[in-house]
Amino acid sequence: MKMTPKSKLLTCSAVALLATTATLHAEMTDEARQFLADNGISDELIEQAATATATELDVPAEWLEKAAEEGTIDFSTNDAAGHVAEWLPVFNARYPDIEIVATETSGAARAVQPLLAYKSSNLVRHIVVSFEGSLPDYIEADALAELDDLPAWDGVPEDRRAADGTFAGMQNTTWCLIYNKDRVSEDELPATWWDLVAEDSALKDGRVGAANRAQLWTLNLWTHEDYGSERMTNEFLPAFFNTLKPQLRSEGVGGMINLPLVGEFDVGLPTPNDETAEMMETGAPIGWHCPEPVPQYFNLIGMFRDSPTHYSSKVFINWILSQEGQLVRLAAGGDGPVHKDLQVEGAAALADEYAGKDIALRTMDGMLNELPKLYDVWNPLWAETGGPN
Template sequence: MRATATRPLTGPALALLAMSAAASAEMTGEARAFLEAGGIDPALIAQADAATATELAIPAEWLEKAAAEGPVEFGTNDTAAHVAKWLPIFNARYPQVQVVATETSGAARAVQPLLAFKSGQLVRHIVISFEGSLQDYIEADALAEIDDLPAWEGVPPDRRAADGTFAGMQNTTWCLIYNTDRVRKDELPATWWDLVSEDSPLKGGRVGAANRAQLWTLNLWIHPDYGPERMTNEFLPAFFNTLKPQLRSEGVGGMINLPMVGEFDVGLPTPNDETAEAMATGAPVDWHCPEPVPQYFNLIGMFRNSPTHYSSKVLINWLLSQEGQLVRLVAGGDGPVHKDLQVPGAAPLADRFAGKEIALRTMDGMLYELPKLYAVWNRLWAEAGGPK
């Protein structure tokens, strides 16, 4: 792994590094004020504060080398407004680390940077939400090891790479949005089997479905109560032929917006963070989670041979720390992946799935089972007249 050359630091720069190192022992005032204003439970703030001494114990050498590097560049699904909220809190702790975060689509965020890397170029330093291209990244050996980060141990083992090259950054939970003027609570399914049953009150076009099998049906495909055989022979045929949802060309945003205007009564799949934003507008919608509740984690990693090697590690470490995770929760509703933040109040709409069984989309599921699911889903989607 190529290390980046550094230039000698002046007295003011050395003083800045000393201040950063000392500040790692406690939460910054900016972070505390931001979390308090965002309504985070004081107990969670105190917990994150206590964790900074270990999770943000960045080696002084990393900070010194980071100060000599250029800006860290990466594509993100964060909006500009989202970045504008969390980035100043990061820079209050690490003013020597420059960050350029650009809102991009999936291909520009994950696929194009990998193609550039394989051609010998580096157009991004960090990669986020690249689950759909994970196998390609592994085959290209594109990612640097990050398991020496102080905050690494906060990521649950089943949500990080065994070889230390990537980690989950945030949890997203996928359930059903519904129009409260058109759907009674007693019509909502307790389980996914209830949704597709012969006597489901939601059958016959009341549900709108996006062509996004990887966001929720994969979780069921690898769940012991469903599994590939039952999904192939029972659940998915019932979904398309008994429930008979409207098969839509719109993406996730459409599944959230269209029930608000009565295009259909229930939309799926819809994520907890974006649905919470829709509910906050006062629209007549709510969110319901049949069991088991589909959940997955967005990934973060950094490219090998990056000229911002140390700056990237400092940023990723903060994003994985409890301080960073709670700041992003307030800034944009991102559900923490940190093992000590899996509690009510630490994710949007957590009360809708608290205490329910979680169906986790695993990395093995993405790598080995998703192609098998697609073979079944895509055939049934086409046979049912779903748009291409």
């Protein structure tokens, strides 16, 4: 077909528009730069992230065009509403055509219920985050779409993302003990997890409150060379329940952080570094202590297959995995970056509490293959010793 002068002009204009769009989306926005600077991120890290945007945020123009035609992304998050209110405007400054509703929910509502709905052909959420405890169920249901074509995908370390590209780590979190400083002295704090459950533990007989969250810390010990599945089954877990005799609570992580303040128990576990740091900043009389080896893991993010927000969800997850997105979420809520180029000083809350200590990382193999075995031991012990459903 012969091209007329008018059609040539339109074609050139379209190409120019796409080029402009690509350029805009491959540079750090003024809003992101200002937000990071205002929230204590160093100039060095800001410039590093700004340089990385040229590749990490260079999403295909086709994705942006299709994303603009899709509806609102709906997902459940463990981010507090105040945190979302901080990072969402920064995201929307870059992608104003993508609408997001991020609702703070508990573990079951965030991870279990959306999967049950998906298996019933009723998609109620588009993106899923922090679903580690249900990961085997998601894999069995083949519920997650591939993400390994995201420009920011390679920034996630290989040991913290799925080999088939269906999920990735989005942040690092460290899980230790929160304690009431008015009720617990530093010399009562255990140096190791073995010390916590010892016969002469200063914290036994109900001074510890424990949430039913084995996947957040116990799995790390289960796969650690100093503990292992055999010793966990025959020694550590029986001692945890029968010697330590913790209060077995129905509350989640939020309860473990708040209840020591009102005297329900003296020490809460497991508690994350980011949320605990936020509570400590209020001046509350609490401390945070990490027995060795220190449990650390990475929260996951993925998206459901056949989502009506397929392209907008990919654009959003790509931003979350980029250095810009990682630093914005660090500044907004203390979420530790998982990005391989951001494992540096100043990029995690309360890092001084575990710096130099032995880290027990929860591995992909642990989540996929060892977690069901741990549950086979943990769940009966929890029930037999009076743990609530």
